[in-house]
Every structure is written in C-alpha cells, then in structure tokens.
Amino acid sequence: MDVDTISRLLADPPDLPVRHGLPDILAAVRSQGVVVVQAPPGTGKTTLVPPAVASAVPGRVIVTQPRRIAARAAARRLAHLLGEPVGRTVGFSVRGESAVSATTRVEVVTTGVLVRRLQRDPELPGVGAVVLDEVHERHLVDDLALALLVDVRSNLRDDLVVVAMSATVEAERTAALLGGDEPAPVVAVAGSLFPVDEVWCPAPARTARTDERGVTPAFLDHVAATVRRALAERAGDVLVFVPGAGEVEGVARRLAGVDADVRPLHGRLPAREQDLALSIGARRRVVVSTAVAESSLTVPGVRLVVDAGLSREPRTDHRRGLAGLVTVGVSRAAAEQRAGRAGREGPGAVYRCWSAHDHARLVAHPQPEILTADLTAFALELACWGTPQGAGLALLDPPPAAAMAVAHATLVALGAVDADGHPTARGRAVSAVPADPRLGRALLDGAELVGSRRAAEVVALLSDDVRAPGGDLVAALRAMRRGGPPSSAWRSQVDRLRALVPAGSGATDLTDDLAVGLVVALAHPDRIARLRPGGSTYLMTSGTGAALAPGSALVGLPWLAVADADRGAGRRDATIRSAAPLDLDLAGVAAPALLQEQDVVAWSGGTVVARRTRRLGAIELASAPLAGPPPDLVVQAMREALARDGLGLLRWTEAATSLRRRLAFLHAALGEPWPDVADAALLADLDSWLGPDLRRPRDLARVDVAQALRRLLPWPAASRLDVLAPERITVPSGSSIRVDYSGDQPVLAVRLQEVFGWRATPRLADGRVPVLLHLLSPAGRPAAVTADLESFWRTGYPQVRAELRGRYPKHAWPDDPLLASPVRGVRR
Template sequence: MEALSTRGTAVVQAPPGTGKTTLAPQYVLEFLRDAGRTGRVIVTQPRRVAARSSAARIAALRGSKTGGEVGYTVRGDRKVSAGTLIEMVTPGVLLRRLLSDPDLDGVDAVVIDEIHERHLESDLVFGMLAQLRELRGDLGDDLVVVAMSATLDAAQFARLLGGADGPAPLVDVPSPVHPLEMHYATSRDSVTNRDRRDRSAVEDLVTATVRRALAETAPGANGTGGTGGDVLVFVPTIRGTQTVASALSRDGVDAVALHGRLTPAEQARIVSDRSGDGNHGGGDGPRRVVVATDVAESSLTVPGVRVVVDSCLSRVSRRDTTRGMSVLVTETASQASMTQRAGRAGREGPGTVYRCLTAAEYSRAPVASPPAVLTSDLTAAMLDVACWGSPGGTDLPLPDPFPAPAAEAAAETLRSLGALDTSGAVTGYGRRLAEIPADPRLARGGLVASRRVSTGTVAKVLAVLDGGAGPVDDLTRNLPSAKDPVVARFRRILEDAATQGGRTGSSLHGTDAVAYTLACSFPGLIAHRVDDREDGGSRGSRGAGPNSPGSHGQRYLTVSGTGAVWRDAGGTGAPEWIAVADITGASTRSTDGTGAVIRAAVPLTESLAFEAAAPLLHDEVTCTWTPGGPSGRLSARRVRGLGAVELASTPVSVKDLAAGEREKAVRAGLARHGPGVLEWSSNAAELRRRIQYLHDRQVEGYPDVADSGGAVQLTEFVVPDLAAGRRPDLAGLLRGLVPWNRHLDTDAPTTLTLPSGRTVRLRYPDVGSGGPVVVVTKLQDCFGLEASPEIAGRRVQFQLTSPAQRPLAVTDDLASFWAGPYHQVRSEMRGRYPKHAWPENP
C-alpha cells in the first residue's frame, strides 16, 4: 500500500505459496477505493486455466460468484458483469484491448502476474502499460501498474516501470519454504536416454516414475511413513497428459489430465479443494494423480499435492525458419522451471520430488529459459507495436528489444501481406488483420479463404492451426465442433469482416474447402510432388524411387523452396499438390536427404494451388552466365513456376535477349564466381597480382581486383565483351585501371638485378593470399647484397638455393642472414661445392 501511495506502481517479488495471485489484486482494489477511484482492476495470467481458477478463488474469498464482483475473460470464454471489479485476463486479451482502446477507459489498475515467464505478449503488454502509465499521468489520470512474479529480475522491471521518476518500489515478500526430498533418475532411466523414435517413450518413462512415487510415498511405506498426498505430474504435451492419465487409470489410480483444452467445468473440478468432501489427498481418502502441462507450473494451485513427478521437459516456442513462424518444440526444461515445479510439492508441508533426469544432467540444464522475444517469430508482435504507434517497438520500454534480424524478417513478411507500408507504419488492411486473434498470416488466409469457403469451415481450420482447438493430424476428419468457443469467436470475426469486405460465396466444400483455407494461410507451404524424372536421376543412382521398398516416403518441394518427405502420402497414389499444415526438421538420413518431414497435409488441386498462391506465379525468361572458355557461356530458358516449384522450362535463344538482360546475367555470374574464373593470360594474371599486391600494401591509386574484394571497375569493364561472346583484353583493362600518374613498372617491378649481374624474376603473391614478393636464386648471386630490397614498404623474400638448385634457406632479412645462419650454411656447403665461392664476408 505504501508503494502505491507514493509512486502508484510497484514490483512484487514473492515465491510460490505467498498468495500473491489472489491477495494482491484485492489490496490494489482496496487502495483504489480508499483513494475514491471506481475503475476496474485488470489482472493478467499467462494461461487460461490460471485466469479462470484465480477468478474463482478470489470470488470465493470475497463471498461472491464468478462473473459478479470478480470475473474473467479468456479467448473464447468470458464471465464478467457491469459490477465486476476485478477481471482476470490472459495477456493476449489485454493486448487486443489495448490496441482497440489505448486509454483503457474504466480501468484504474493493471496487475501483471508471472511476468518472469517472459512470454512475448506479456512483454508487449508490460511495455505498452509502462508507456500508457506515463501518458495518463501527464493527463492527471494515473494508471496503477503492478508487476508480480515468483522469480524475477526485479531491478530491471522496476527501472523500466518507474520511468523518468526512477525505479519503481520493490516489494519483497518472504515465505517459509517446506523441506523437499529430491529423487533423481539413474542414467539408464533418464529421459535424455529415451528412444526418440518411440512417440510414447516420454510417457512410458513418466508413468513408471509415478508408479514408483506412489509406492514410495504411500503412508507407512517402508515402515517410515511416506508424505502421502496427491501427486502432480508434469509432462510437455496435452497428448502426454492424456496418455499417462489413461495408463494410470488402468491400474486403478484416480488419475486426471489437466491442460488448456479442457472445459472450464472440467478444469474447475480438478483444481478445486477436495478437503470438504473427505477426499483430500492429505487425508484418509484415495490419493489422486493430476497429470498436467506447464499450466500448473505457476499461478495455478492444485490443492492436496505433496508429491511432484517432473519429466524435466518443456514445450516451448521457437522460430522455425522452414515455416517462417513460431512452432512448439520439446526440449529440456530450465533449472528455474524445474524449481518452480518442485515448489508445488512444498506448498502445504514437506514434500517429495522425483525428477526424470540425473543430478548431473540437472546441473547442466540451462539456468533459465531465454525470453520468447529472442527465440520466437516476431511477425504478430511487429504488427501489434505498429498498431500501437511504435513501428519496430523502438520507443517502447520492453524488457528486451526485438533482435534486429528477426524483426526485419517479420517486417518484410508484413510488408508482403500489405499490413505495413514501406516506412513501417501499419496500413488499414494491417489493422484488419490485427483484429483477428491469430498470426497475421493465418488472419490474412482466413480473410482470403472466406471469399470461397464458408466462414464456419474457415473458422474451424484457423482454430486448429492457431493451436486452440485440437491436433492438426487429420484436418479433413478432425475439425472441431462449431460450438467450440474458439471456433465461434473466429467465425464471428470472419463474418464481420466478410460483411465489410464482400465475398463471392461458398463455392468450395469438404476437402477442397479445408485445403484451400490451408493454402491461403500458408501459401509458401503449398508443395508439389517430386518425381524421379524431375530429380535428374539422382534418386535412381541410389536405387530407390520415392515409394520403393526402403524409401522413407514421397518427396515434395514447397513453394518456398523447402524439400520434405511426406510419409503418409499414400504410396503410388500420392497427390501431385498438397497444402501443408505441419512441417518440421528431421535428420537427412531419415528424410531421403531433404532434412524435413511433413507431418500433416491435405490434397490440393492445381487450380486451387495457383489461386491461393497467385502472387507467387511467374512466367519469365531467365538468363545465366557460367564460366568456361575465353568468354564463358550464356544460356537462357523460359521458366513457368509457382515460387520455387518449376512447372515448365524451355530453351530460349540468347540472341533474342536484349543486351541489358545478357549483361545482367554476366554480372550475376561474376558476383557468384568472382573475376578469378575468367581465362587469364599469363601476362594478365601477373598484372593482376602486381596491382593487388600494391593495393594490399595501401599504395595510393591501385584498385582492389580480388575475387572477394571490390573488383567493381574490372567487372564493369569486362561485362560488355562477355555479354557479346567476346574474349576481353584483361591485360589492357587492368592497365587502364591504373591512374596515369602512377607508374606500375616502377612501383611493382617484374625483375631484380643482383650484384652478380644476374637478373631474376620477381614472383608476386597470388591474389588474396597476402604473401610477400619472392625471389628464387642461388645464394652466390646475392653476395654483395647487404640487405633485402623492399617493394611498397615490404621486404622481398629470398629463397636461396645451392649451386645444384637445392633449397638452402628462406629469408626476407639478408642482413641478419649474413650475420648468423650463413656461417652454418658455409661450413656445411663449401666442402660439398669447393669450386664455388664461400667467402667469410659475403
């Protein structure tokens, strides 16, 4: 209260079990009412399950029902009323609300819970609220903002939240920690040693660990008395929760799965306190096993838990360059995450934790997970900040700035969608896309597909692709119900958009409708079957066709240029075109060398493929220049294709092309191969070495003629001749590059006259090697030469030989050689070559 009274903001750091999620919002509300303010308190929770359960818990504490004084809003579900004072929301809901109502009218305070998890939407909400707080403060309408977490870089968030007035106050809430008994896996039973080819390997290992935990922690176990209590199990996927719960249920165990796709009633039943019905795990009733994803890692409390079994795996968002967007991958959890999970066993008393890693593997796990902003696709985030009025997010007080490469890739994607203009500002179409709660590419695909597909079907497909309504395994048969709240919301938004933008009617149905929606959403993932004849016989040389015995499946090439294998293609009847819903990287050995696997796809007709990816259709003449011979070789073809998929290719006479097209091809070829691939005469090659040597020695006036350097002038001089099929005069062109007031033969002579009267040739280093100028000569020829001569400030290297032309010494410092090593050479050689001079003072 003191922090809010003095600064109107605070950063609360409190470990699990302190009640911050349920108590802090009420303290904030009390502060507002004492100050005579009547606005609502918004509280963000990173997960829908936590938002619902927290609202129910606060409502119960205040003696009301959910939807009255305390309510919640999550995607596809809302329980609020005009009298709601505290509203629990997910960060995505608040983000959309900020974009539609930047002033947050009627809201006096926002509490951001579990901010340490560093979800991308939470970071954006934090930055926008910090900025909004300053703006509203200038207008005399302060917005109270509180950030809370169990583990948090408190100083960083306090600095950003405090703004120009200095860091926000830190409120540290200590909490007693009940002791935890830790059990680690053996190396044989560790999750890292699972058979990764077995899809149920993780679930089998976790199930075995739960059975062990139930036996060892049962009251009276081993005569010592176990901790008893319910068991909370963490697995990375929804499928995993269902698999483990089913396996335990067959053993007669009261096991339930807890994840974000359960109905609110099902979630409430699992997280409700059972102590009132005599079934609390800590009492005399049967023990319960709750198998959960990371929804139970923080914020959400499952009463009665005294034992935690942790798979030590997490399902995290990572940017997939194959798809150009974020995908979920399973990887080892961070130590911070595993500590959070373990703490769930010590909320109500001493607990026991079983980790499916060895102690050594735990110590090698990352200390903390990287923020999502550093690993995720930023397309949606870049659109959001542009809608906020901060293109690129450069002036937002974000915990971490957008990484430049990922931000530029996202901006380019948005420009290609028409969502951003060339300056990075949001367009009207971009604002329409931002109104749809999905990745901008999915939003654009939904709008386009709705012109030919019913909004009901489009909504179902988008709901699945956006990860909110079931798996993508078989979209043609596993589409969610129209009553699904996520589907209903998508349909409502699409119908509103269709009313505004017009539509041509629902002309597509069934598989075609699903495939077309997919193709519009991911036009770059439209894929074409790759046959042996299209592959130049490379597969035939390995003796395996795409569907022959031992093959890994049918190969496809996506419009964006990714090769992949579809193992469920259906043998010889594999469709020619498919719309890909899920593609992932895999070992090249298991994918016929393509390195990617198509996990889900729907057959697509050619006409629908062309329509969905119309901007990627091209019919053009391509000209290429390849080295070889005096002038290289020009070739041209007319290519019709869809992105990287070549549909037809026919030769075209180079003579029919304009000179500019031929010269463009030559420039591209030289840029790719470098001028070193030209057919250099010995005279021209030596000239090039001499000029480059002087350039490397920074002698004024001599240009860079190296392959990897800036040989722009030379390239431009030879292009017209090569484009016309003529051999260029490289020696003449090189001399023409040297300014008239520079004297190449003086600055870089080709010969050196020695005291013996013999003239030797100077050998300049190869272009790009950075070596010295070299002279190879007999040692006797150098008698009388006191020191090594210099060219462009660098001494010439002498490779001295015996009278029989055998190597004796290499030096670029003759003075030092004569004073030292020469005497050893003299003592060894004068007996062998007595007819030659070996003076003591050479």
C-alpha cells in the first residue's frame, strides 16, 4: 500500500469549504473518538473527512452512504483525487458488487451493508472508524446503524471512532446520542454556494399533480415543458428532480429531440448508465433523477435545477395492513437542498413547478422513516441484535408502539421470532436474505415449491418494487427475461438470491402464472384476494377491499396474489398496483394458518343464526347451517347483539320500565347500594342481571326484564324499595296514585279536591326528595305545580279557587281546604 497517497491529498486538498474544519474534526477524533460534522451539501465533507480520519486512526475507515449509486460515486470521486483506480486505497461494497483489496484504507458502503457486518461480528475487526454520512435524511437503516454503533462503543469497543455527518441543524440531537454521558463535539462548516435564482413555474389551472394512479401524465408534460424553458433561457446542464424511476423514464421520453443529452439517473439503472449520468459529456446534459441526487451525489456541470416538487416516502396503513411508498409533496428543507445543486459551480437557477404561495405551505422537514415506515425488517434486526423492541438502544426517535406491535405479530406469523421477540433459527435465516423479511420467507419456502430460480426471479422483482404494466407481475417477469437494459441489475440480484438457497426443481407442473402467484402469496399471505361475488373488486384475507386499475389484464380472475397495493386516497378500496394469478389450493399452501373452520353464531333478524363456516382469513369459502349451536356461542351472540343494537332488543313492559325508573331515582338520590341502571352500566354488567336468561337460549323479546332487574336489588336494602320509592302513593281521598319517576324529580299527578286536608308534601328516599305535585283541575288539566303544599294552600290556592270555581260550579271549592273533606267526584 502506498501510505503517502492520503498524506499527499491532505497536504494539498481541493479548495472545498470543509478543509477549514478538518483540524477541529481531527482534534475531536483524537480526544473523544466521536464527532458530528454539520455541513451543507457541496462543502466536500464526503470527499475530505474520510481520508482525514484515515490519517488519524489505524485500521480501515468505513464510510456509509444511503444508496448504492452514491456509494459507488463517492468511492470513484475520492480514488480519482488520489490518482488511483477504485479498489486500491479507496474501495466500495454495495449489494452485489464490491471493489476492495488488502490495501484499502477507506471503504464506502451502503448503510445496509454496515448493519449486516455488525450483525455478523459487532466488534468490526480491522475497522478503526466508521463515518456515517447523510444522517439527516433519517432513513430507518441509518437510525439503526447509529444506535448499533453507540451500543458497540459502550459495550465492546471504546476505541472505535464514529463520525456522524449531517447537513441540517438537528446535529445537536445526534451529538447528544452519540456522545453518551457527554455530547459529542459538533464541528460546523459553512457552505459556499453561489447565488441561485428562483423561478416559479406552477402547472396550468386544473392540472392535477397526482391521482389514484400516481403522478399524472399532464403534470409530467408540464415538468418536461419547464425543462425546455430552462434550456432556452439559461446556460448550463440541467438536473431534474422527479419522485421515482417511472417518472424519470416518463420525463426522459417527453424530452426526445431537445438539443442536449438526456440522461436518466436512478437506483435501478445499470452501473454504466449511472456513471454516464454523473459524467460531463461533449454536449449539454439534462439529468433526470430521483431524490438520489438530492444531497448524497455530486452531479458536475449543473447550473439549472428543475424541481417537480414531489418525493416518494414510506407510509404504512396499519388499519388496512398496507405498506409501501407513496408520492407526497417535497419538504422545504429538501426543496432547498435540491435548489442548492444549481449553485455549486457558479450562479444558477431553480425552476420550481409550483407557486411561491404553495411553497410557503410546504412542511419544514420530511418525517423520519421510523415514524411512518413498515417496521418489520427493523424489528427483526433488533431481535437479532439481542434487543427486542429496541430496549436500551440509543435511537433518535422511539419506534411507535402500534407499528412495533404489528411488526412483532408479522414476525411471529413468519416464524422468525418467538412470543418474547427473540429470533428463531428460521428468523436468522430470513435475516440473512438482503430483502424484507416477508420476501426472505418467500425465497426460502418458494424455492422448495417452485424451484430456486423462479423463486429468486420473483423475489428480485418484488425487492426492486417493480411497477408492472397493468398490474400484471407475470408480464413484468417475462419482460425481464427477454432482456434489455433494465434486466441486467435484476439478473444480478436473481443470481445473488439463488446462492442463498439450496438448488431445487420445485413443482415443475406449475405454470409461470401460478408460480409467480404462489411466491407472492408466500410473501404477503394477508394480500391473497378473491373476486367478490357479482362484482369487479376483490376482498383480501386481511379484510381490506381492493380493485385493479381499469384495463388490467387481471380483471375478472377469481383469485389473485397481490404484491403491491396502496391506500387509494379518497376511495373505500385499495388500488392494486401489481399482482399475479392464484387458485384456492395454492392459497391454502401459502397461508395454512389462515385456513379456519369455525362455528359462527350471530344475532340476525331478531333471532340467533348459527352456521359452520370455512374461511381463509376474512374470505368465506363455504358455509352451512349449524344445528344445536354451542350455548357459549349463543350467549356471546346475544351479548354482541345487545352491545351493538342496545337494550331496545329486550321487551320493556310497563312493570320493567317502572322498576328501572325507581332504581334510577334511588341511585341518583341515595347512591350505593342502589345500582346504576343507565344503558352503559347495564350493558357493562350483563352477567349480574341478565346472565341466567342469556344462558337459556331464547328470543330476547321473551325475557322477563322486570324479573331480571330485580336481581340487581341490594339486600337487605331491597326490602325498603316500596318505602323509599313507592310505586303508588295513597292520597287523602283514598285513591292510590302512580308516581312518575321518568323525570329528574318524582311526580304525583292528582285532582286538587282529592288532597284537601293534606298539610305537607310527601317526601321520598328517606325524606330527602319531595314529590312534585301536579294538582289537576276537574278536567284533569294541571291547575298548579308545587313541591311545597303548605305554602300552596296559603298563597296559591286562593287564586286557583278564584279561577276554577266559576268554570266548575258543581265541584267543591271550600274557603279553607285544610279543614275540607277530600272527595273523588262531584261534591258541592
């Protein structure tokens, strides 16, 4: 190894802003072993910090990048500065490709490669330092790598140097986490961007950016038109930002014929085409890129940026059991980083495909993936590290409990972890597959069922998130097999996956259609779907509805294995993005745990209906009437009916209603031991009063509710029910009048003449509550209302007597009602 190559570079480094911060960075490395470098894109931190660290520590320096294309480009850039080929002093390792040697001092890897090395050997033998680049992007694997390295420094290797590099002001949080007891030093490096003009280019009125199928063709037309405008108005190469590989190809096609070389740039392209996009050519270039060029790549020659204002981020719908990438508006922070690409080499301009008004409403920062993404793979990594649920790990944000619960349940169903979250032997095998755990399971099991090659082919398609035309994944597989530029990376992935499983022929009698469907179903048993009767939509085993895009060749197939579905904004059913044919027998092979035969007893149409059903998850396969249903299921059905439809299912006789009202009155007036008989209380305590009736299957309307309520009467206080809250009260005339307990206060409605001689208002509940007397005229209409009879005779009666004696002359209207005899009928 030429030990002087790095020293020569550092002795006369390129004129990049970060060179001024190198002394402080190296001082922190030597004194504390940790440091956070805060520097905006374009300051040269990826180029100069790793060799500077290599000059200060023994062993290899590992540098992480969030994407394969960025790792290769960073290694190539540094090797060029050293005047060497890649693989000597500077090398790289990404999934499926590596260029390193025994002389390599600086190795650039994707963060996923680093995590796998940590899982294999946490001590990282031969490694002196790890430089985590672009930690501000908050990818899930980046958060995990940072937490694992902090754990390694705390428990295994306090000599391991860790440098975290961030482009945002959140560096302080990273420093607090990385330093442990004392925050790591933060070295801030100012940027030196040239001025960048803002040009607002909103789409024409009524042009939607996205719909249920993704980015609209009309908006891609607008992006391409904006690129043509930028080419005409200003000099320099153009960098165009769109959300995904499909949009890259769409805009590139629309730019056919422009006086420039149009170069697509995204992670699925072969390395040769990626290198072509990152190299200055003989002609002006238009580089159409995903977010891969946002901060972690240098694209030389760019003086103009055209930003579509969209990004693709992970989202998980736990209610529907759907996870995937969704297209969302870009954040202000990302928009500023994209614009900065135009000002690295000289004054430039950014053409934004939205208005200044819309810009002010953008979110400040994208959400960390740990808060929005599916956490199944993350949870398996935690389990294999020995920290189920992440207990004790230094994570920038704790994972949401609900998302972790879903991830744990998924891993248990895959047989990857036990009930306590510890990995099984199968889980470690699944973890060794460089893909989502569901795809790892599909590869391992699918190889035995359809052969290792076909299983690897399908898993490679799924791991690259291939969007199949018309949603037909089998057609996408056949297109890949035919060859062409997009298939080379896929073939390499197929070979890598095949090497992970034993060679096997699998079921040779399965067609490719069904073989693809079976592998997809193994990966996503919760997305096996059957066509709904008499409709064009599907029901998945998870219970979620789904629909194919119009015109798909799969429309009408009775069974599908759905590989990708999104939430279908504004729609009841999810939208199927890719799927393959399946049949019932293979569905049972892929998801045996979902096959159930159960007795279903439910309340329907006013009675208990019992059926024996066979189901695949939420999909009912067969059903037949069940004679003599088990009593416990009958009780459960009646309970569920009452909880759903309320106590109105019972027959409330006058006696039952009266008793309930009297008990409610005593509960309000005296409290315990008199029971609460409101709907919520009765439904919450069905056993104590309705239990015996539910255990004798019958029509709910035949239950004697009054008798059931009497089970709630407290003893021995129940013996005083008729004293504390009498159903009737005898008045001076001898009549027994029913008390109305339906209101806030008990009411006794009685003819005025029947209470002559009654001096005081009767009181109930041990004298605590006076009865509200409704004193009626001879015609039965209220003449007066009082809860103070003594006061009424003095002040109210004379007025009532004056008003009614002329109207009812045949009735008694004595001057002194306290001395008069009460009468029921007419008496002069």
